[in-house]
Every structure is written in C-alpha cells, then in structure tokens.
Amino acid sequence: MNEKRSSFSGNIGFILAAAGSAVGLGNLWRFPYLAAQYGGGIFLFVYLVLLFTFGFSLLILEIAIGRKTKVSSINAYGKLNKKFGWMGILSLLIPVLILPYYSVIGGWVIKYMTVFLTGQGKAAADSNYFGGFIGQTASPLFMFFLFVTLTTVVVGFGVEKGVERVSKFMMPVLILLTIGIAIFVATIPGAGEGIKYYLLPDFSKFSFKTLCAAMGQLFYSLSIAMGIMVAYGSYVKDDIDMNKSVTNIEIFDTLVAVLSGMMIVPAVYIFSGEEGLATGGAGLMFKTLPKVFDAMPMGNFIGGAFFVLVFLAALTSSISLMEAVVSMFMDKFKLTRIKAVLVIYVIVLALGVPSALGYGIWSHITVLGMDFLTFFDYISNSVMMPILAIGTCLLAGWFMNLKDIEDEITKNGEEFKRCGIFRVMIKYIAPVFLVIILVFYTLAQFGFISY
Ligand code: PFF
Numbered sequence: 001m002n003e004k005r006s007s008f009s010g011n012i013g014f015i016l017a018a019a020g021s022a023v024g025l026g027n028l029w030r031f032p033y034l035a036a037q038y039g040g041g042i043f044l045f046v047y048l049v050l051l052f053t054f055g056f057s058l059l060i061l062e063i064a065i066g067r068k069t070k071v072s073s074i075n076a077y078g079k080l081n082k083k084f085g086w087m088g089i090l091s092l093l094i095p096v097l098i099l100p101y102y103s104v105i106g107g108w109v110i111k112y113m114t115v116f117l118t119g120q121g122k123a124a125a126d127s128n129y130f131g132g133f134i135g136q137t138a139s140p141l142f143m144f145f146l147f148v149t150l151t152t153v154v155v156g157f158g159v160e161k162g163v164e165r166v167s168k169f170m171m172p173v174l175i176l177l178t179i180g181i182a183i184f185v186a187t188i189p190g191a192g193e194g195i196k197y198y199l200l201p202d203f204s205k206f207s208f209k210t211l212c213a214a215m216g217q218l219f220y221s222l223s224i225a226m227g228i229m230v231a232y233g234s235y236v237k238d239d240i241d242m243n244k245s246v247t248n249i250e251i252f253d254t255l256v257a258v259l260s261g262m263m264i265v266p267a268v269y270i271f272s273g274e275e276g277l278a279t280g281g282a283g284l285m286f287k288t289l290p291k292v293f294d295a296m297p298m299g300n301f302i303g304g305a306f307f308v309l310v311f312l313a314a315l316t317s318s319i320s321l322m323e324a325v326v327s328m329f330m331d332k333f334k335l336t337r338i339k340a341v342l343v344i345y346v347i348v349l350a351l352g353v354p355s356a357l358g359y360g361i362w363s364h365i366t367v368l369g370m371d372f373l374t375f376f377d378y379i380s381n382s383v384m385m386p387i388l389a390i391g392t393c394l395l396a397g398w399f400m401n402l403k404d405i406e407d408e409i410t411k412n413g414e415e416f417k418r419c420g421i422f423r424v425m426i427k428y429i430a431p432v433f434l435v436i437i438l439v440f441y442t443l444a445q446f447g448f449i450s451y
Pocket of ligand 1: 021022023024025026027098102219220221222223224226317318
C-alpha cells in the first residue's frame with residue numbers, strides 16, 4: 001500500500017487535532033462522575049499530581065515514538081525493539097474494545113442533543129428519564145448506530161480534512177459554555193457545599209481506589225496507553241516543537257475536565273445531596289445537567305447548544321480512536337483506507353451491541369459481575385492500558401537508549417524543560433507504580449483483597 005502518509009499542518013494543526021482527540025467524553029462525562037464518586041477534592045488533587053508527572057511523560061514519549069518510527073503503534077514498538085512487537089497487537093486491541101462502548105455513550109449524547117433541540121428538556125429533567133431511555137432496545141441501538149456511522153464517514157475522508165476541520169471551531173465555544181454553566185450552577189442556593197467538596201482535598205478520603213481511578217482516568221483523558229498518540233506522532237512533521245505542543249494539550253485537556261466537574265459535581269450536590277455523588281455512576285452527567293438546564297432561563301436552548309458541543313467533542317475523540325485502528329489496519333494488513341474503514345465499521349457495530357443493550361434486555365447478563373459497558377471500560381482501562389504503559393516505559397527506559405527519544409524531542413534545538421522528571425518517571429517510578437496498581441487492583445477486583 002503506497003498511499004502517502006498524511007501529516008498535520010504545523011504546530012497549531014497538531015495541537016488542535018491532538019486536543020480534539022484528548023478532549024472528549026473522558027473529560028465531560030467520565031471525569032465528573034469519578035470525581036464525585038472518589039472523594040471530590042482529593043480525586044482532583046491526585047489527578048493533577050499524576051498529570052504533571054506520569055501523564056506528561058507518557059504523552060510526550062508516545063508522540064516521540066510515533067514521530068521517530070513514522071509508523072503506527074502496531075509496528076512502532078517492534079521497530080524499536082523486536083521483543084516488544086506484542087505491544088503492537090495490544091495497542092490495536094485497546095481502541096477496538098473502547099470504540100464500541102464509547103460510541104454507545106456518544107449515542108446517549110445524540111439522544112440528549114435531539115431532546116433539547118426539540119424543546120423537550122423538561123421531560124429529561126425527570127429523575128427516571130435516563131434509566132427509561134437506556135433501558136429501551138431500539139432507541140439506544142439506533143443512536144449508537146448513528147454515532148458509529150458518523151465517525152466512520154469522517155474517518156473515511158482522512159486525517160487532515162476530517163479531524164482538523166471539526167476541532168478547530170469547537171473548542172473555544174465549548175470552554176466558554178462550560179464556564180457559563182458552571183457560573184450559573186454556583187449561583188444556585190446550596191452550591192457552596194458542593195464546590196467545597198469538589199475543590200478542597202480531604203485527605204481522610206484518600207484510598208487506593210482513588211489512586212487507581214485517577215490513574216485510569218489520566219490514560220483515558222489524554223488518550224495515552226492505547227496507540228492513539230503514537231499514531232498522531234507518526235503524522236507530526238519533524239519541525240514541530242513537541243514539548244510546547246504537549247504542554248498545551250495537557251493544559252487544555254485538564255481545563256475542560258476540571259470545568260466540567262465544576263459544572264456537574266456541585267449540581268449533583270444541590271439536586272441529589274451527598275448520596276447522589278456516590279450513587280450517580282456512569283449516568284451522572286445525563287441525570288444532573290437536565291435538572292440544571294431546567295432551572296435556567298432558556299434552558300432548552302442552552303442545553304441544546306451544550307449537548308451539540310459535547311457531541312462534537314465526543315466525535316473528534318471517536319474519530320481519533322478509529323483513526324488509530326485504521327492506520328494500524330492499513331500498515332499491518334496492507335489494506336486501502338476505505339477497506340480498512342469498512343472492516344472496522346462492521347467490527348465496531350458488532351461489538352457495541354451488547355453495551356447498548358446492557359441496561360435493557362440484556363441487563364441480566366454480566367461479565368465478572370459487571371454490565372457489558374462497565375466490563376469493556378474496566379478491561380481496557382484498568383487492565384490493558386496499564387500493561388501497555390508498563391511495556392512502553394520498559395521499552396523506552398531499559399530496552400533502547402532513552403537518549404534517542406530525548407534527542408527526538410529536542411531535534412530542532414528546543415529546550416526539554418521537564419527532561420529530568422521525564423527520565424525518572426519513564427525509567428523508574430512509572431513502571432514500578434503501574435505494576436503495583438495493576439496487581440492490587442486486579443486482586444481486589446476478584447475479591448482476593450479488599451481495600
Ligand atoms: N481522550 C478522549 C476522551 O477523553 O474522551 C478519547 C478517548 C481516549 C476515549 C481513550 C477513551 C479512551 F480510552
């Protein structure tokens with residue numbers, strides 16, 4: 001297959017595309033519900049510490065690996081060291097498992113978008129609305145199908161045209177709207193307690209679970225430990241300042257997540273009290289925000305605009321998930337883009353059906369005690385991604401010359417400000433810490449230990 005490898009146009013093109021991948025449902029949907037569940041301020045605190053140490057190091061490492069090898073992750077690890085070829089397969093499997101269930105949630109977003117745009121926001125504010133919707137058969141399935149199809153169509157057009165165009169105009173508007181909604185929530189009587197819960201770390205609430213959840217969320221949110229950023233790195237031109245780009249992506253991604261929490265967590269406090277924080281789970285955003293919009297003037301309009309933006313953020317991320325898989329299929333199986341896209345479309349549709357039906361007619365079926373969606377989230381985020389991250393650190397830190405990666409980062413004479421942290425993280429702290437997390441979390445999951 002001799003199709004020319006596409007590349008991003010310049011620094012800004014890359015930052016926007018990578019931020020488009022990073023900012024998605026992870027920030028808007030997943031971060032707030034984990035923060036609510038795992039102690040509020042303490043979760044936020046742990047997350048930020050991990051971000052500036054682990055998150056940064058792994059993100060820049062993956063992009064550097066991509067740019068250095070100029071191939072997608074399926075071949076990149078093996079190209080650096082033959083012993084690590086297996087990681088290529090793992091990095092193919094992870095987005096293949098994530099994309100289907102991600103699209104199910106993307107479908108929920110489409111549903112809420114249409115509900116608000118057609119002026120039915122009041123109905124969605126009812127506490128039973130969300131459960132009623134995901135419990136159905138045809139509706140969640142159809143919305144899921146729609147989301148996957150849209151993603152597939154955009155990916156079919158290729159990296160530059162598809163990703164950059166959508167991400168460029170969306171981000172600033174999303175941030176402004178989120179700030180506006182967060183300010184509105186802060187003015188509702190009773191918000192103070194919720195804001196305190198979210199922003200002030202209470203160290204007595206720290207647990208091993210907080211740490212595991214924050215670490216998984218970090219991978220998820222930055223799109224690392226799954227081949228995406230390696231694929232993006234392979235599209236990055238040699239003259240891009242990676243250090244600067246990564247810092248920008250990091251800040252941008254975290255800003256959206258923190259703002260999203262600021263909008264949702266205090267609102268949960270107001271409408272459902274402390275109990276709502278613990279029990280909200282994956283539906284938190286969908287159950288809480290309609291109540292906020294209902295309390296707002298022009299709620300239908302603002303809610304509609306908000307869900308349109310969430311939809312676009314989810315779409316740019318699902319595009320990046322699919323793009324990563326497409327580029328791997330093209331490299332590995334020598335398929336043309338269009339053939340690769342079609343094969344993946346069918347796989348994603350098939351794998352997503354159980355997650356779409358897992359709260360309705362298939363809710364009686366569980367895997368390891370989890371519904372399908374939770375299971376796919378668990379196996380990819382808490383098992384496979386840590387394994388890939390450990391492998392990446394070992395490869396870069398011990399099985400090749402880490403200096404080669406550092407040289408790749410500073411190729412154009414850029415200053416690598418956090419080089420010291422990077423080196424210690426990749427060689428020592430990250431692999432050890434990740435092994436501990438993986439082992440204990442797995443033991444706990446199967447009931448061998450409690451924590
Ligand atoms: N980082 C994006 C998000 O936070 O929504 C996309 C994404 C990456 C989703 C990795 C899921 C994932 F596991």
